[in-house]
Amino acid sequence: MIIVLKPNAEKEKILLLKNALEENYKVTVNTWVGVESTVLGLIGDTTHIDEDWVYAQDVVENVKRVQEPYKKANRKFHPDNTVIELPTGQKIGDGSLCIMAGPCSVETEEQINYVAQRVKEAGATFLRGGAFKPRTSPYSFQGLKSEGLDLLKGARKVTGLPIVTEIMRVSHIDMFESVDIIQVGARNMQNFELLKELGKIDKPILLKRGLSSTIEEWLMSAEYIMAGGNNKVILCERGIRTYETATRNTLDLSAVPVIKKKSHLPVIVDPSHATGKSSLVEQMSLAAVAAGADGLMIEVHNDPKHALSDGAQSLTPEQFDIVAKKVFALKKAYDEIMRNEE
Numbered sequence: 001m002i003i004v005l006k007p008n009a010e011k012e013k014i015l016l017l018k019n020a021l022e023e024n025y026k027v028t029v030n031t032w033v034g035v036e037s038t039v040l041g042l043i044g045d046t047t048h049i050d051e052d053w054v055y056a057q058d059v060v061e062n063v064k065r066v067q068e069p070y071k072k073a074n075r076k077f078h079p080d081n082t083v084i085e086l087p088t089g090q091k092i093g094d095g096s097l098c099i100m101a102g103p104c105s106v107e108t109e110e111q112i113n114y115v116a117q118r119v120k121e122a123g124a125t126f127l128r129g130g131a132f133k134p135r136t137s138p139y140s141f142q143g144l145k146s147e148g149l150d151l152l153k154g155a156r157k158v159t160g161l162p163i164v165t166e167i168m169r170v171s172h173i174d175m176f177e178s179v180d181i182i183q184v185g186a187r188n189m190q191n192f193e194l195l196k197e198l199g200k201i202d203k204p205i206l207l208k209r210g211l212s213s214t215i216e217e218w219l220m221s222a223e224y225i226m227a228g229g230n231n232k233v234i235l236c237e238r239g240i241r242t243y244e245t246a247t248r249n250t251l252d253l254s255a256v257p258v259i260k261k262k263s264h265l266p267v268i269v270d271p272s273h274a275t276g277k278s279s280l281v282e283q284m285s286l287a288a289v290a291a292g293a294d295g296l297m298i299e300v301h302n303d304p305k306h307a308l309s310d311g312a313q314s315l316t317p318e319q320f321d322i323v324a325k326k327v328f329a330l331k332k333a334y335d336e337i338m339r340n341e342e
C-alpha cells in the first residue's frame with residue numbers, strides 16, 4: 001500500500017501515522033520525503049488495513065493498494081490450484097470437467113428423479129435443483145422448500161449424484177446438513193452474515209457472482225467464507241448486468257482466466273442464467289470450456305414449456321445429451337492442445 005501525504009504535512013503527524021500503522025498492523029513503513037510531499041510505502045500484510053481509516057487521517061492525500069485486499073483466496077499466497085473433493089469421491093478443480101445439471105426448481109418427485117437419471121446418463125456429475133427460490137416477484141413460485149430438499153435427497157439415492165442447492169438464510173444451515181454442495185445465489189453474494197456462518201461449516205460452497213459485482217468484490221465474498229475456516233469455495237460465473245438486453249445477463253467469460261490468475265479456487269460457468277435462452281446454452285458452454293472453466297452448471301427440465309421457473313433457459317434432456325457430448329469432446333481436445341503446449 002502506498003500513502004501519499006498532503007504537501008507540507010507536519011513531521012509530528014507523519015510520525016504518529018507511521019507509528020500507528022506499524023503498531024496496529026505490524027507492517028514496515030518506508031518514508032520517502034519529496035520536494036512537495038512525502039510518500040509512505042507499506043511492506044507486509046496490508047489486507048487488514050482499512051483504507052477508509054487511512055483516508056480519514058488528516059495528513060493523507062491519497063491511498064493506493066498495490067496488493068489485493070484478499071489473502072486466503074489469493075493465488076500469491078497459495079500457488080497450487082485448490083481441488084475440492086467430496087466424501088463420495090467427486091473432485092472439482094483437478095483438471096476434470098464437472099457438470100452440475102438439473103431443473104431450476106424441484107417441482108415433483110417424478111420430475112426430479114427423471115431429470116436426475118437423464119442428466120446422469122449424459123455424464124453430469126452433480127444434480128442441481130432449487131428448493132428455496134429467490135424470485136424477482138413475490139407472486140412467482142417460491143420453491144417447495146424443505147419438501148424440495150427431501151425430493152433432492154431422494155433423487156440422490158436413486159442416482160448416486162451428489163446434490164447442489166441454494167440456501168437463502170442463516171437459520172436454514174442445519175436443514176442443509178446433508179446437502180453435498182451449498183449454493184449461495186447471485187442475490188446473496190454479499191449477504192455477509194450468511195457468508196460468515198457458511199465459513200464455520202465443513203462443506204463445499206458454490207458462490208455465484210453477484211448481479212453487478214466486480215471480480216474483486218466476488219473474491220472478497222469468497223474471502224468471507226474462507227476467513228471463517230472453510231476453504232472449500234467454488235466460484236460460479238453466471239453473467240452480470242450490463243446495458244445489453246438481448247440476453248438475460250452478459251456472460252463475462254474473461255472472468256474465468258482472470259480468476260485463474262488471481263485465485264487458486266475452482267471456477268465454473270452457468271450459461272443458463274447468463275443467457276436466459278436455451279438456444280444459447282450450447283455455444284456458451286463450449287466457450288466456457290475453451291476459457292478454462294472447471295465445470296458447468298446447466299438447467300435441464302423434462303418439460304421446459306411448463307417449468308415453474310426459468311423454462312426459457314432450460315434444456316430438454318435430449319438437448320442436454322447433445323450439449324454434454326460436445327462439451328466432453330471439446331474438453332478432450334482442449335486438454336490435448338494444452339498438453340502439447342507444455
Ligand code: PEP
Nearest residue numbers: 130185186187208238273
Ligand atoms: C439458480 O441457480 O437457480 C439461481 C437462482 O441462480 P442465480 O443466483 O445465478 O440467479
Ligand code: MN
Nearest residue numbers: 104299309310
Ligand atoms: Mn434458475
